[in-house]
Amino acid sequence: MKKIAILSCQMIRSQNLCPADTKCLTALMRREGWFDRYKDEEVHLLGIMDCGGCTGDRVVCALTLLKMQLDALKENIDTLFIATCIMNFCPYRDEIIATAKEKSGVEVIVGTHKYALPQIFKS
Numbered sequence: 001m002k003k004i005a006i007l008s009c010q011m012i013r014s015q016n017l018c019p020a021d022t023k024c025l026t027a028l029m030r031r032e033g034w035f036d037r038y039k040d041e042e043v044h045l046l047g048i049m050d051c052g053g054c055t056g057d058r059v060v061c062a063l064t065l066l067k068m069q070l071d072a073l074k075e076n077i078d079t080l081f082i083a084t085c086i087m088n089f090c091p092y093r094d095e096i097i098a099t100a101k102e103k104s105g106v107e108v109i110v111g112t113h114k115y116a117l118p119q120i121f122k123s
């Protein structure tokens, strides 16, 4: 059984541009997108945190606070997912991803769901 957390974009979450994180959560439930690696495996999502805001400098703080929470609960994660909102839209994504890989100490996967529209006005 694997335990995971998701790092997402603070701007998108705080402005409710991706209500209730439902795309990530649905992809995880269906084992779609970058969660297809868990098709035959139990997985628990222990947290969704945001980057702390532009320019992403607070990612280390976010990861550290999550670790403190998990320690208090005697839990940990195996893998950190960088959400599709960061992967697709964040101008600071390269730095955020590099920081997450350097500092987290766990496997980092870039991407969560694939539900973003390829062409906005084309059905």
Ligand code: SF4
Binding pocket: 008, 009, 010, 011, 012, 051, 052, 053, 054, 055, 056, 085, 086, 089, 090, 091, 092, 093
């Ligand atoms: S740094 Fe990137 S991920 Fe964080 S709020 Fe700004 S745009 Fe979103």
